[in-house]
Amino acid sequence: MAKPSDQPSENLSSSEDAWVSVIQKMDEAYADLVHYQVEVEEKNAELEEARSFFASIQSAMSDVLIVCDHSGAIEGVNSALEQLTGLNESELIGLSLPELVAPAYRQKIDQFLSQLNREPIRDCEIELIGRDGTVPLSMNCSPRNNRRGRLVGMVMVGRPLGELQRAYKELNEAHAEVQLAQERLVQSEKMASLGRLVAGVAHELNNPISFVYGNMHALQRYTDRLCTYFDAINEGHSREHLRAMREQMRLDKAIRDLNSLVDGTMEGADRVREIVNDLRQFSSTQISEKASFDMTHVIRTALHWIIKESRAPVEVIDNVPDQLTAFGHAGQIHQVVVNLIQNALDAMTDSETKRLQLDAEICEGRMIFEVRDSGPGIEEEALSRLFEPFFTTKPVGMGTGLGLSISYGIVSQHGGELSIANHESGGVIARLELDADAAQAGEEITDDA
Ligand SMILES: Nc1ncnc2c1ncn2[C@@H]1O[C@H](COP(=O)(O)OP(=O)(O)OP(=O)(O)O)[C@@H](O)[C@H]1O
Ligand SMILES: [Mg+2]
Known part of the structure; x- marks a missing residue:
């Protein structure tokens, strides 16, 4: 049996333990x-x-943001909408979306939610009632789903059309300026090439003009003699006297010559007209409709004028068939051909052998024209830069470096191809590919034809 004196002290220690553990738990x-x-x-x-x-982010957005539930009650907005409507966030929240929309667009807005079930809404034009009248907006709407994927509302982002239109206008203006600058560039390069051709053209015009002059002088002399003879007839001179006059003035020969003198003069005038037409075609700023044109004529006139102007003699191997048509703007292609031939001649300035070879053919519906020279070729690092505007290795004043870049633009606009490469047996080969004239494409005319 336990001692009575021991019991209270044991009870005390067990209750202390309990307290300690309670306090520990509380801690x-x-x-x-x-x-x-x-x-x-x-x-x-x-x-x-x-x-x-x-x-x-929401307050920085210039676009209007509206979040609404499936019944169209507004649940969230950004400051752009507050500014546009003149209402603050607490006034806007809870409003029905159609109340913010101009009456003419309410039906459209009502259909948004059902439309969103099928597809997102993009660039839909509506008008919101703004504080200073209605504001047209381009709206994009996306569905808002809950965690289980059910449609619970939509998020709309609208951009004021005025701002969009201004951006479009600025873009259009910038585009028009770039186009104008490009046209001016093309035109100035064309004028530079034209300038180089003028010496050749002047020489070309000189020929027919000088024989027109010669013929006219002869005709003038014959006219004087005929007038003297008719005066003698009118004065009633004897037959013998008139015969002697005819022989002395060699009138019979003059009369026989008249036709050929007139024909020659006409021919000279025709030639002048042709040259002027060629020039007009080349220098025209007006872009005519694309059409079939005589590629052989374009190549030959370009070659003719450039060769006329070149000082050192050049051996020309002309493999261009007499009948070759292509499709496009003859004047622009003339500009390309002039530049390719001019580049070839420039490259051969210091070469001992100056050989220019022109080849052309129709192959698989395309007209292919190649210019080959016997110059030094093009250095590796220059090859990748040839079509860059203003890339030139020519001394100042001798080349603008625009020829190939403009030619490339023209050929691309024609759906054609232009390439320049070193030829494996020396020199450079430039290759121009264009759509052939549809009728000729079937005939596949080649050099051998
Ligand atoms: N046949 C060629 N042989 C060697 N180099 C060539 C040949 N064709 C073009 N090049 C090189 O390409 C460069 C660019 O030619 P591009 O026709 O664009 O300009 P350019 O002839 O220098 O000047 P521009 O044609 O405007 O008067 C030339 O300066 C030249 O270095
Ligand atoms: Mg050039």
Whole structure:
């Protein structure tokens, strides 16, 4: 049996243990609470940061943002909508979307939600009632789904059309300026090539003009003699006298010559007209409709004029068939051909052998024209830069470096191809490919034809 004196002290120690364990549990619970409190505060801070991040994005947006539920009641807006409507966020939230839309567009808006079930809505034009009248907007709408994927509303983003239109206008103006600058560039390069051709053309015009002059002088002399003879007839001179006059002035020969003198003069005038027409075609700023044209004529006139102007003699191997048509703008292609031939001649300035070879054929519906020279070729690092505007290896004043870049643009616009490469047996080969004339494409005319 236990001693009565021992019992109270035992009871006391077990109740102390119980208290200690209760206090320990409370301490633990308190520590847990403090820990959770810290976590909650951290989460709160993160949430606050995320909220202010999204709020700053929304307020920075110049586009209007509207979030609404499936019945069209507005649940969220951004400051762009507040500014546009003149209402603040608390006034806007809870409003029905159609109340913000101009009456003529309400039916359209009513259909948005059902339409969204099928597809997103893009660039739909509606008008919102703004504080200073209606404002046209281009709207994009996306569905808003809950976690289970059910449609619970929509998000609309609208860009004021005025701003869009201004951006389009600016874009159009910039585009027009670039186009104008490009046209001027093409024109100035054309004028530069034309300038180089003028010496050849002047020489070309000289020929027919000088024989027209010669013929006219002869005709003038014959006219004087005939007038003297008719005066003698009118004065009633004897037959013998008139015969003697005819022989002395060699009138019979003059009369026989008259026809050929007139024909020759006409021919000379025709030649002048042809040259002027060629020049007009080349220098024209007006772009005519694309059409079939005589490629052989384009190549030959370009070659003729350039060769006329070149000082050193050049051996020309002309393998161009007499009948070759292509499709496009003859004047522009003439400009390309002039530049290719001119480049070839320029390249051979210091070469001992100056040989220019021209080949052309129709192959698989395309007209292929090649210019080959016996110059030094093109250095590796220059090859990749040939079509860059202003790339030139010629001395100042001798080349603008625009020839190939403009030619490339012209050929691309024609759906053709232009390539320049070193030939394996020396020199450079330039290759121009264009659509052949549809009728001739079937005949496949080649050099041997
Ligand atoms: N046949 C060729 N042989 C050697 N180099 C060539 C040949 N064709 C073109 N090139 C090189 O390409 C460069 C660019 O030619 P491009 O026709 O664009 O300009 P350019 O002839 O220098 O000047 P522009 O044609 O405007 O008067 C030339 O300066 C030259 O270095
Ligand atoms: Mg050139």
